[in-house]
Amino acid sequence: MSTNESVTPRLYTETLAASHPESRAMSIRLFQSISAAIEMVADFLTCALGIFAAYLPDPSLYIGSQIQYPLREASAVSFAVSLFAVLLLHKNGAYQGSSGLLQIRETERAIRIPVQSLLVMLPFSLLLNLKFSRVGFPVALVLIPVLLILQKHAFVAVIRALHARGCGVDRVIVYGIGDTGKRILSALSHSVRLGLDPIAVITHDDSLDGECMPEMGYRRRRSVPVQRGPITSALLNSCQCSTLVMALPNLSSEQIATAVDAAKQVGSRVLFLSAIELQEQKWTESMDIDGLSLTPMLESFERGPYSIAKRIVDLIGSSLLLLLFAPPLFLIALLVKLDSPGPALFVQERVGRNGAIFKMYKFRSMHKGTPRYEFSPTTPFDPRITRIGRLLRRTSLDELPQLMNVFLGDMSLVGPRPEMPFIVQTYTSEQRQRLQVAPGITGLWQLSADRAFLIHENIQYDLYYLRNRGFFMDIAILIHTLLFAMRGGI
Template structure:
């Protein structure tokens, strides 16, 4: 098998793995957000019931008499307190799917948040002249926490049943045995709201191969088999692993990269315990599981409104620019043909999202006969560049034909630059994260002073974009690109 065939087959395998990982991420996102929406609605209704129950309890004390304020005022207060409660719970991270061994945090929130909501509502009731009595507020301060605690435990029981049946659950392998590994196993086994279900533990110590590891605690209800390492994609695939958690301390960067590469090839996401986290890696927000911080590798998941809006803007923008710039296309092609022999266009295989290969179009800026796959020139004095090519590369006009790639959906107006297959073949696990999004014509790296160096050697720009990308950031990058191009052209 030739080098190009091996690259293609590897990228194809990575594409399949990435597709499976994206499907699981989509299903996980939908499941978690559905649960969060249901829980928010349940909390909202529980608070309303608590306030109205306080109102009707007070009305029972006025036998034969009418309360000095109508039920519509009680309804207004109940809606306001319920809204404040849900907002405070959301702000406190109650709907992020975390959990704990004793569910203490949920109970603490159920007590604290209603008190805060009622205290916030008090000045509003005075300003709006609502005649909701102090007795009702006092009863509500006792009743709402009780109802919320009962509702939270009932909701947790439902989620526990769903997790046992495999709904929205990730099969987890813990890499590393010891006290820390046991703590992770115990925490995940009890924090069912996370949806991380341990199925095995792996360690490089051959003595432990075939043993069973139990969770910490006197009950020891869960135990999982131990397999011998090191981590490989075949091992993760055989265990149907969708999430790998690395807890081994003092791992070298090579060992971490090897574990991450194996997980990526198997279509699994990767979490690291904070103690094993590399300083130079770019991580997303950590998950706190009973004091254990699990930091995931950067995982791309685009919200569908952003994806749809981005594609619409790409399609409209590319179409308009192709029509408006058609005369410029013909003029550039004419000067290229006049300057040197050969086609006006240059077509080259590039690596797109999830490792998929596509044909990228550019105006030819180098002489005919120049090898098609080499590192790009870093100076305008490179002998491979033609006279008109120097001008095209300086003004970035050689990139204009990529508007056709944007129209076809291979590229976007904004995104990481696509690289050649022979470069992607030697990517590290960190650099491979660039392949999680659709490549683009312009991006943060192109606007930086580091654009004179290789793209993958300045990975921080692309990783920052992947973490923070959004519709308005894309617009901002396009605006900066316009001014950047104008400055370079003078």
């Protein structure tokens, strides 16, 4: 097959993340950050108030010796318990915005976290000679959760009132109708802290154009208008949409590219309804709302100092390694030629950053005449592999010529592995995000136990790298690769 004709690089560049957010999106994020900070302070004060109130019923009955400064004791305990409770709430994602139809998770946290904080702080307070009232401790176990639940509901009411005035509201268009679309509509409408306000649903069904889609549930308090697709920049602009939720699981690559390109033109971010296997994957930082996992498309941006440092390391590293490995490279090339007829080097077109096609070099590990573009062998007993090829693939020595790709700038020492164009054509929206950075010789997937399976079936490693990549992470991956190779794991 002709890969240049079968792959259109525009398909990939159009599906990269939206450009830097407009001022509207920035103001929404600022509103969410400020409201989260205010909620933390409110939680701290609520817990502190509960501790002080717990000291009031019986100030004369304390564990241990006679108290001389009860106010001082109460202040120390209330500060410690309140601070610990806020830290636990933060760790449990209480300030990330996700909620739900019944707000069960928030209520559960409001009950569990204060109880855990009090139980953890009790032995420390005894060691530090900070006394709890015999009556105050059980009162605090009940009073603080009650106060925290009431405060949370009051806080949500305030946020809802501010949203009604247009403060911190993210106008959302849901691309897709049916039960999934209704679930997303319901979940977003009741997750007040997220500030995601569904204003329209887009469908390709002409018969539904102009109808209203109600949320799920017997009350059906909310419904939004249904409009006929496709998604265009003009449609998003007319609705003043700042977020596009892709709720259709079976969209073609062309439909995804068109919708994402339209969102990019108007500065709207894109959220994808994640695949089931990604919903339990913590590395993707998805928003879990009532069992629905919405994954934001990664923002495509280059961090200047990191990009420059990475290229310098790639250039120097590949040059030194090519000089250092020159004798082994010559010896391996000779063994490949002697083992089976055919060239020593195998040249294959792969997809790089932004969908660019480049020629990748490897030592030939399969017999001459083997189809050039097929799924790679997953077992050393594959009949396509030569005798010397088994050794090369087991030790990854067949990858050494890719140091030339790193030197030329097509690849990096660290990054997602490049794949063949016919595989990239079948990528899902999540998998397509790995094209935002230059591919690498080594990476997280190569060091994992999942390297025995296809690359695109283990996208979580690349997503984690994309979100957390940095100079020191690249150095750490290179060190682990060296140790992995020394143990014979490659």
